[in-house]
Amino acid sequence: MKQFYLLLLIACNSLNALSENHIAGARSKSMGNSSVALVDIWGAYHNQATLAKLNKRSFGAYYENRFATKELSTKAFHFNYPTKHGTFAVTYSQFGFNLYKETKIGVAYSRALGKHFWGGLQFDQITKQLNSEYGSQSQYTFEAGLLAEVFPDFHLGFHIFNPIQAEFTMLDYNDKITSTARFVFSWKLSDQTIISSEIEKDLDKDMRTKIGMEYKITDRLLLRAGVNNHPNTNSFGMGFTFKLLQTNISFSRHPVLGYSPTADVNISF
Numbered sequence: 001m002k003q004f005y006l007l008l009l010i011a012c013n014s015l016n017a018l019s020e021n022h023i024a025g026a027r028s029k030s031m032g033n034s035s036v037a038l039v040d041i042w043g044a045y046h047n048q049a050t051l052a053k054l055n056k057r058s059f060g061a062y063y064e065n066r067f068a069t070k071e072l073s074t075k076a077f078h079f080n081y082p083t084k085h086g087t088f089a090v091t092y093s094q095f096g097f098n099l100y101k102e103t104k105i106g107v108a109y110s111r112a113l114g115k116h117f118w119g120g121l122q123f124d125q126i127t128k129q130l131n132s133e134y135g136s137q138s139q140y141t142f143e144a145g146l147l148a149e150v151f152p153d154f155h156l157g158f159h160i161f162n163p164i165q166a167e168f169t170m171l172d173y174n175d176k177i178t179s180t181a182r183f184v185f186s187w188k189l190s191d192q193t194i195i196s197s198e199i200e201k202d203l204d205k206d207m208r209t210k211i212g213m214e215y216k217i218t219d220r221l222l223l224r225a226g227v228n229n230h231p232n233t234n235s236f237g238m239g240f241t242f243k244l245l246q247t248n249i250s251f252s253r254h255p256v257l258g259y260s261p262t263a264d265v266n267i268s269f
C-alpha cells in the first residue's frame with residue numbers, strides 16, 4: 001500500500017501538487033481559487049494585503065481531502081488580529097503523510113497604504129519531511145500582496161510567492177519550491193453577486209486562468225462556483241454564517257483524479 005501512495009505522490013508531482021504553495025479556505029476553492037482580490041479571513045493564504053480590510057479577530061481550521069485520499073490531505077489554521085496599526089496574522093498548514101510531509105508556518109502583516117490601496121507581507125518557514133534515508137529540511141522565503149480599489153466595488157489584486165526561488169537541496173537532487181505570481185480583479189456587481197477572474201503564472205509551468213462567482217441567497221447562506229485550467233477543473237460550494245460562526249464547504253473535480261472535498265470552520269470576534 002505504501003508503494004501505491006508513493007506512486008500517487010509522483011503523479012501529483014507532475015500535476016504541481018508537491019512543493020507548491022498549499023493555499024487554504026473553502027470559499028476560495030469553491031470559486032476556482034480566484035481569490036487574490038477577495039477580502040476574506042483566509043487572506044493570509046491568498047493575498048496578505050486583503051487582511052488590512054478586516055475589522056474583527058478571527059480563528060479558523062481547514063481540511064482538504066485531495067482526490068478523496070487522506071494521505072494527500074491538507075490541514076491548515078489561521079489567526080488574524082486587526083489593530084489600529086494594521087493586521088497581524090499567523091498561519092500553519094500541513095500536507096501529506098508519514099512518508100512525505102510538507103509544513104508551512106507563516107507570519108504576516110498588512111496595512112493601508114492609502115485611502116484605496118493596501119499592502120501585505122508574509123515570511124514563511126517551509127519544512128519537507130521524507131523517510132529516514134532523506135530526513136527533513138527547512139527553507140525560508142516570503143510572499144507579498146497588493147490590493148487596490150480602482151472604483152467602488154471593483155478591486156485589483158496582485159500576489160507573489162517565493163520570488164527568491166528558494167529550493168530544497170536533498171542528498172542527490174534539488175527540489176524547487178514553486179514561485180508564482182497572481183493577478184486578479186473582483187467586481188461586486190450587486191449586494192448579492194461577486195465575480196472574480198485571475199491569471200496565475202508559475203515560473204516553470206503554463207499560465208492558468210481562473211473564474212469564480214459568489215451569490216448571496218440570504219445574509220446567512222451563499223452559493224459559489226468556479227473553473228480553472230491546466231488542468232481543467234470545476235468547483236462549487238456554499239457558505240453559512242450564524243452569529244460568530246462561519247463555515248464553508250466546497251467540491252472540486254479533476255478530470256482524471258476525481259473529486260477533492262474541502263471544508264473550513266471559523267470564529268470571528
